[in-house]
Amino acid sequence: MAKAKGKIVIDTEKCKGCGVCVVACPQKCISLGDKLNLKGYTFAIQDATNCVGCAACGIICPDAAITVYQIKE
Numbered sequence: 326m327a328k329a330k331g332k333i334v335i336d337t338e339k340c341k342g343c344g345v346c347v348v349a350c351p352q353k354c355i356s357l358g359d360k361l362n363l364k365g366y367t368f369a370i371q372d373a374t375n376c377v378g379c380a381a382c383g384i385i386c387p388d389a390a391i392t393v394y395q396i397k398e
Contacts, residue, residue, distance in 0.1 A: 331378025332394045333371050339390035340368035346382035346391060355382055 333355070340362065346369050347355050354373035362368050369382075369391070378395035 328398050329378055330396045330398055331376035332396060333376060333382060334392045334394070335369050335371070336390045336392075337362045337368040338364070339388045340366065341388055341390075342367040342369065343387065344369075345385050345387065349381045349385045351379060351381060352376055 341364075342357055344357055347357060352373070352375045354371055354376045355369050356372045357367050358370040359367060378393055380393040383389075383391040383393040
């Protein structure tokens with residue numbers, strides 16, 4: 326059976342850095358970066374490769390700034 330691996334894409338200009346996705350991620354692979362977007366917010370980044378594509382972050386994001394992809398290996 327193919328193993329699923331996930332990839333997230335964060336629209337850094339939509340992200341307000343609320344951190345809800347960081348708490349929601351069961352794999353703990355999202356964190357808040359230290360760079361600022363054009364609106365002055367720090368934004369979320371994927372900082373680990375153990376994402377399984379569960380989409381918990383994308384579902385809970387209040388700004389719809391996260392798109393989740395599943396890649397079958």
